[in-house]
Amino acid sequence: MTETAHALSASRTLWELVARRAALTPDRPVLIQDDRRLTFGELRDGCERVAAGLYGNGVRPGTVVAWQLPTRIETVLLAGALARIGAVQSPVIPFYRDREAGFALRESKAEFFAVPGEWRGFDHTEMARRLGARGVFEAYEPGSLPDGDPSVLPPPPADGTSVRWIYWTSGTTSDPKGVLHTDRSLIAGGSCLAHALRLAPDDVGSIAFPFAHIGGADYLVMLLLYGFPAVLFEKFALPDALETYRKHGVTTAGGSTAFYSMFLAEQRKQPGEPIIPTLRLLAGGGAAKPPELYHAVVREMGVQLTHGYGMTEVPMITMGAPDDSAENLATTEGRPPEGMEIRIVDGEVRLRGEAVCQGYLDPEQTAAVFDADGFLITGDLGHLTPSGHLVLTGRLKDVIIRKGENISAKEIEDLLHEHPGVGDVAVIGLPDPDRGERVCAVIEQPASATPLALPEVTAYLRGVGLATHKLPEQVEVVEALPRNEALRKVLKYKLRERFAPSGPAGA
Structure with missing residues (x-):
């Protein structure tokens, strides 16, 4: 890390980091989207104006503000503005719908909710009303964010160790948790x-x-x-x-x-x-x-x-x-x-x-x-x-216990990834009355690949030296593995739900 970056990493709060970078390189670009560019100086100034607008609408230090917005310059401005005020922000992945978004709003007790309006064919504003969300406002187009005079703002937060972020576990289990972060944990x-x-x-x-x-x-x-x-x-x-x-x-x-x-x-x-x-x-x-x-x-x-x-x-x-x-x-x-x-x-x-x-x-x-x-x-x-x-x-939950023997799903996945007929794969354990669990490989194949079945899969794994007791007893070929919308992680719980009930002993 350079000397400058090392010094900046000691910033107590995210807003202090924004302000210090803007003072160092105000005219260098930070965000580029389509034909729009925002410099570090413009980021700082824009966040302060939005913060003033939010403050004028009742957002105070400690106010919980949820936002469900796509990756846009306006989203970063809103997050920076809330950091300037010292509000508690709860980002919600924009692909979430009533169940997940409603859970986040209820659990966080959000007093305001920023949405993109109608986005990618879905009306987020209507969903917010359906959920009974408070303080709903749209923040999507340039100029849509609240605006005000920064002179009305109180001093920025000085404490970086207070909880100011509630993130939501996203996606390989079905039960989300509200994760509490501070400015300092995010900077670290x-x-x-x-x-x-x-x-x-x-x-x-x-x-x-x-x-x-x-x-x-x-x-x-x-x-x-x-x-x-x-x-x-x-x-x-x-x-x-x-x-x-x-x-x-x-x-x-x-x-x-x-x-x-x-x-x-x-x-x-x-x-x-x-x-x-x-x-x-x-x-x-x-x-x-x-x-x-x-x-x-x-x-x-x-x-x-x-x-x-x-x-x-x-x-x-x-x-x-x-x-x-x-x-x-x-x-x-x-x-x-x-x-x-x-x-x-x-x-x-x-x-x-x-x-x-x-x-x-x-x-x-x-x-x-x-x-x-x-x-x-x-x-x-x-x-x-x-x-x-x-x-x-x-x-730990991905270890398959077959007849008392622990089997690593990742070990089998890594080997199958080397097979030319495998585009992606998820190995899961399914309930089995005789073995406790049986090994099931769910495979997504590249276009035009020769279809794979259990005999070809087990023969290949034997050929690369996998122990016999780890060999899959079930193979399922799917058009696409189910994934979350954030980092495209495979949702294994959905595969277990799909293939566990009365699944065949082999495909």
Whole structure:
């Protein structure tokens, strides 16, 4: 991390970070969307005007404001304005509907709710009224945000350790939790990402995932620390988005394992000709990446790939660095930054550090997730290498127990990812009266691939040396694996719901 970025990372609050960066480089761009550009100075000034407008409408320090907005410049301005006031903000993924959005509004006790109006064929304002939301206002078009004279504002918050963010666990389980974060925990998470990627002021980043995801705050912190811009994508779809990447000279892209796969699929349509000539780095987090995907991206796209480990509760835990060895980048999730403690207890990863959340809205859930030493119990399984890199081997709930033997779903998934007839795969355990659980591989195949069935799958896995007791006993081929709308994580609980009842012993 540069000396300037290191100094900025000591900011007590997110607003202090915004103000300090604006003072350093007021005329450098920070946000790019379509033909619009916003500089760091304009970001600070715009946030203050919006904050004044919100203040005039009754938003005060500590007021809970929920917002369900797409990835737009207006969304970042609103988040910055709320940080300037010291309100508590509850970002809600814009794809959520009545059940999830209603849950977030009720549990957070939000006094205001910002929505985009009708967006992508769905009327969010009508949904807000249906849910009985208070203080509903639309914030989408330029000029739609409240506006006022910043002289009416009280001093900005000075305390960075108060809870000012409520994020919602998004998506591989069916029960969301309200995760409590502070400005300092978000700055610590973003600093980890920035330090590992070693980006420079002449880089051009990209945010192609929902800014309402905790990764949005991570990325904003990184922009503020290093003083470079990011291109915002309200809607991400390939190949349509490629022209925007090229137009703005994006140097770093990504988001999650699913994003890497989508870029790689586009590259394979034009081998040897870079799909984004300026691109030098793919980076992200979310679901663990298969080693073969790393090697394929580096080999076929000619760019580096660094992957990290984070969660809503701890936005950035470890991150691969561009100068790590190929072996470490392919097989590990990187190393933790200074200040992040990792403890392995009976194979389970536990965490302690400034980036760790304060717990959950539900005190009982908070009590259950921290151990006696204050370490967060993640539910993830893994181990540390002698060099300090973290290897994830699966989720505690993702371990399949067949006749008393523990089987890692991730081990089987990584092997199947190397099969040419497999585009993506999720391995799950299904209830079985004789075995306790049986191993089921749910496969998404590339277009025009030869259909796979159980005999071909088990023969392949035997051929690459998988132990017999780990072989799948059921194979299901689906058109598309179910995913959440944030980082495109596979929703295994939906697969268990679909295939558990009276499923066949083999497909």
